[in-house]
Amino acid sequence: MKVTEKDVEYVADLANLDLTPEERAGMLRDLNSILDYVDRLSELDTSNVPPMAQVSDHYSVDQGKQGSERFAYASREDILEGLRKSLPHEEALANAPDADDNFFRVPKVIER
Amino acid sequence: MDLAALTIDAARSAIQERKTTAAALAEAHYVRIQKEDGQIGAFLTLSKERALEQADRIDRMAADGKPLPPLAGVPVGIKDVLSTRGVRTTAGSKILDKYIPPYDSTAVARMEAAGAVVLGKMNCDEFAMGSSNENSAYHPVRNPRDLNRVPGGSSGGSAAAVAADMAVVTLGSDTGGSIRQPASFCGIVGLMPTYGRVSRYGLIAFASSLDHIGPLAKTVKDAAIVLRTIAGRDPMDSTSAEVAVPDYVTELDKPVRGLKLGMAKEYFGEGLGDEVRQAVETAIDRLKQLGCEIIPVSLPHTPYAIPTYYLIATAEASSNLARYDGVRYSHRARGVKTLSEMYRRSRDEGFGAEVKRRIMLGTYALSAGYYDAYYLKAQKVRTLLTRDFDEAFQKVDAIVTPTSPTAAFRLGEKSNDPLAMYLADIYTVTADLAGIPGISIPCGQTSEKLPIGLQILGKHFDEATILRIAHAYEQAA
Numbered sequence: 161m162k163v164t165e166k167d168v169e170y171v172a173d174l175a176n177l178d179l180t181p182e183e184r185a186g187m188l189r190d191l192n193s194i195l196d197y198v199d200r201l202s203e204l205d206t207s208n209v210p211p212m213a214q215v216s217d218h219y220s221v222d223q224g225k226q227g228s229e230r231f232a233y234a235s236r237e238d239i240l241e242g243l244r245k246s247l248p249h250e251e252a253l254a255n256a257p258d259a260d261d262n263f264f265r266v267p268k269v270i271e272r
Numbered sequence: 273m274d275l276a277a278l279t280i281d282a283a284r285s286a287i288q289e290r291k292t293t294a295a296a297l298a299e300a301h302y303v304r305i306q307k308e309d310g311q312i313g314a315f316l317t318l319s320k321e322r323a324l325e326q327a328d329r330i331d332r333m334a335a336d337g338k339p340l341p342p343l344a345g346v347p348v349g350i351k352d353v354l355s356t357r358g359v360r361t362t363a364g365s366k367i368l369d370k371y372i373p374p375y376d377s378t379a380v381a382r383m384e385a386a387g388a389v390v391l392g393k394m395n396c397d398e399f400a401m402g403s404s405n406e407n408s409a410y411h412p413v414r415n416p417r418d419l420n421r422v423p424g425g426s427s428g429g430s431a432a433a434v435a436a437d438m439a440v441v442t443l444g445s446d447t448g449g450s451i452r453q454p455a456s457f458c459g460i461v462g463l464m465p466t467y468g469r470v471s472r473y474g475l476i477a478f479a480s481s482l483d484h485i486g487p488l489a490k491t492v493k494d495a496a497i498v499l500r501t502i503a504g505r506d507p508m509d510s511t512s513a514e515v516a517v518p519d520y521v522t523e524l525d526k527p528v529r530g531l532k533l534g535m536a537k538e539y540f541g542e543g544l545g546d547e548v549r550q551a552v553e554t555a556i557d558r559l560k561q562l563g564c565e566i567i568p569v570s571l572p573h574t575p576y577a578i579p580t581y582y583l584i585a586t587a588e589a590s591s592n593l594a595r596y597d598g599v600r601y602s603h604r605a606r607g608v609k610t611l612s613e614m615y616r617r618s619r620d621e622g623f624g625a626e627v628k629r630r631i632m633l634g635t636y637a638l639s640a641g642y643y644d645a646y647y648l649k650a651q652k653v654r655t656l657l658t659r660d661f662d663e664a665f666q667k668v669d670a671i672v673t674p675t676s677p678t679a680a681f682r683l684g685e686k687s688n689d690p691l692a693m694y695l696a697d698i699y700t701v702t703a704d705l706a707g708i709p710g711i712s713i714p715c716g717q718t719s720e721k722l723p724i725g726l727q728i729l730g731k732h733f734d735e736a737t738i739l740r741i742a743h744a745y746e747q748a749a
Contacts, residue, residue: 167636175590175635176597177628178616190629190690191636197691198579201649204656211651212658214481214511215467215707 163191226261275304275437280346280494283440284387287334287345294327294334294345298389301347305391305438312436313413314429316352318392319359323347326389342497344387349433349442352393353400354485355474356380359390363476364398364408364426367602367622377474378509379443379485379502386501391439395429398624399593400445400478402426403453403696406687407626414683415458417723421680424454430488431458441489441498445475447482448581449676449700452712455488456675456725459714461742462488463495466733467707468513470499471506479588480511482581482704492713492743496520499735515733523736528744529563531737533728534668538574539699545678551716551724552674555745559672562744567668571660574702576653578694581701583637583650590634596622629690658706665731670738673699675712675725699727709735713742715749 168187172179179187249262258265278297286292302320309315330345350356353363355373362368376384384390397407405413405428413428415421416436423432427444431454434442444451446464455462463486470485477483487498500520506512535556540549560566598604598618605617623631637646664671677698686693703710708729715726726745730738 163636168632171632171636171639174639175631176594176612176615176619177623177631178613178620179628180620183620183625183628186625187629187632191633193691194582194633194694195636198583198646201576201579201583201653202645204573204576204653206649206652206656209652209655211648212655213651215658 163188163195275300278437278440279491280343280440280497283346284340284342284344287330288340290334294330294389295324297345298323298327298347298391301391301438304436308416308436308438311414311419312416312432312438313411314395314433314436314438315349315392316362316364316395316410316429317360319356319390322359323389323391326384326387330387330389341385341387343383343501346388346440347391348383348388349391349394349430349439350380351396351427351430351442351444353396353445353476353478354380354443355476356390356393359393361393361476362410363400364396364410365622365624365627366409367596367619369603371601373474375474378471378506380474382502383443383498394427394433394442394444397426397428397450398627399476399589400426400447400450400483401589401626401630403449403693404681404683404686405429405454406683407624409624412683415680417459417721418680421682421722422457424457424676424680426450427454427462427488431455431460431462434458434460434488434490441487441494443485443498443502444488445478446484446486446704447478447585448704449697451484451486451488452700452710452725452727453676453697455712456714456727457680457723459717459723460488460490461492461495461711461713462486463499463711463735463739464703464709465499465503465735466513466709468511469503469515469709469733469735471504471509471512473506473508477592479585480592481588482585484704492711492739492746493521493524495711496524496739496743499739513733518736520736520739524740524743526740527563528559528741530565531563531670531741532565532567532668533559533741534567534569534664534671536569536571536574536664536671536673538571539673543677543695543698544674547718548674548676548678548724552672552726555715555726556672558748559741559745562748564741569664569668569671571657571664571671571702573653573656573660577657577702577705578698580650580653580657581697581705582633582694583646584654584705586630586634587637587647588634590631590638593623593627593631626690654705657702661702661706661708661729669730670741671729673727673729675699675727679718679720679722679724703729708732709738711738711742713746715745
């Protein structure tokens with residue numbers, strides 16, 4: 161994959177970076193050199209490999225649990241005065257037109 | 273007072289036995305910093321008021337004959353990516369030049385609750401992005417063992433301070449090797465705990481699934497004491513694990529005889545410097561003499577670790593650094609007329625070249641049309657790399673490798689070639705990706721008297737075993 165000047169402009173835009181012309185030229189060079197090297201990942205067959213976004217999924221989240229239980233590890237005791245306890249998972253999902261045991265389901269949000 | 277010989281226990285007992293005071297210890301270190309740090313550049317900010325207040329507290333406890341907490345009066349340095357309430361915290365960046373955090377990181381709070389005296393904030397590569405501390409927006413750090421060379425990075429200041437006896441122990445952070453590699457370059461101990469072992473609350477985030485906090489110390493025991501102090505579940509960090517914290521210190525003296533150590537051939541191939549290879553192989557031989565069994569293992573996806581790391585880390589960084597927008601706490605560009613102009617110019621002025629490069633790379637890897645080929649692909653390879661370790665750890669208790677392919681390089685040597693700099697992380701990034709713990713300990717030096725590091729990698733939450741092995745080697749050396 162070759163990065164073009166237009167790509168650099170587009171990405172700088174997304175990243176909210178106001179690059180000078182020298183910076184843009186340098187970026188073009190560096191990105192191409194790095195992505196060239198990174199391309200070797202395509203040598204690997206990962207068609208049946210699940211992605212790993214979070215190491216602690218490996219040992220914290222019990223995929224066998226559902227609802228509030230599954231996310232219990234991420235909750236905390238209320239430590240500030242006046243805060244009420246959060247609504248339990250199941251109750252929060254109860255009114256949803258479409259949900260599974262854990263999440264609300266909606267049409268695709270991210271264009272890929 | 274011989275600062276060079278000062279360890280945590282030595283400091284604490286000297287205070288308990290009234291041979292010295294916490295205030296005197298702190299002062300002695302500030303004198304040393306005044307004398308040496310002009311050349312080295314390890315500190316960005318000194319926190320004298322806070323240090324002396326804490327020292328005073330400890331001294332009053334000692335005078336009252338009260339038992340002292342585990343880190344009582346111990347002078348420590350905190351890498352400038354860890355928030356310290358009321359004390360300027362820059363992450364090594366100009367964009368946070370004036371930032372004063374309104375809260376303490378959990379790791380710092382735990383250190384101070386245990387009596388540690390925070391001397392100041394340690395210089396580092398900007399936003400922890402770098403392997404030489406040359407990316408600090410303020411000034412580089414020089415290796416105390418050879419001032420023409422880098423201390424390593426990104427926790428270069430943390431490593432140099434311990435190596436030069438300007439602090440007894442420091443906290444650093446490790447995302448791709450940033451605790452272990454500088455420890456190796458400076459000839460000290462650097463421990464990266466399992467991901468989730470230490471709360472990241474208050475750590476200025478670089479890559480949230482890869483960041484780890486850990487100690488840099490003069491001895492393995494000191495690293496164990498600090499780990500015992502800072503480890504453990506924190507409700508403020510949902511990725512901190514609900515795993516009990518063993519007493520790492522009492523575990524240290526358990527025998528290593530019979531432990532199985534893996535030697536992965538991928539870490540001893542091309543690119544490894546001859547003198548480093550020799551020192552590491554000699555060290556492994558020593559461990560064999562101490563009764564460990566050396567077993568060949570393979571971590572076949574190792575050649576894919578650097579590309580995987582540089583896609584995941586930069587992607588996560590591009591998201592984490594989006595918050596530096598000139599609105600709430602960072603540098604704001606002058607003379608801007610629109611909101612958009614404010615964001616862009618503030619960021620362009622405040623961020624250094626390497627940070628911008630990584631934000632660009634990460635944004636690109638996540639952008640429409642490229643997400644699958646880059647970011648998602650990297651996440652899948654991350655699974656493969658983790659499986660390599662899972663499989664190896666079925667056969668062995670720990671894996672021994674060099675920490676870095678070379679000893680400390682010269683300032684300026686790699687700073688013009690980003691890719692060459694990235695490749696220096698080859699032996700350290702794998703542990704960050706898999707979330708396993710790793711320790712680097714000194715195991716000799718090159719013919720130019722530059723330190724060489726031995727790395728010991730362990731299973732998730734098995735810091736006790738790698739500390740034990742490291743301790744046994746250190747005691748026998």
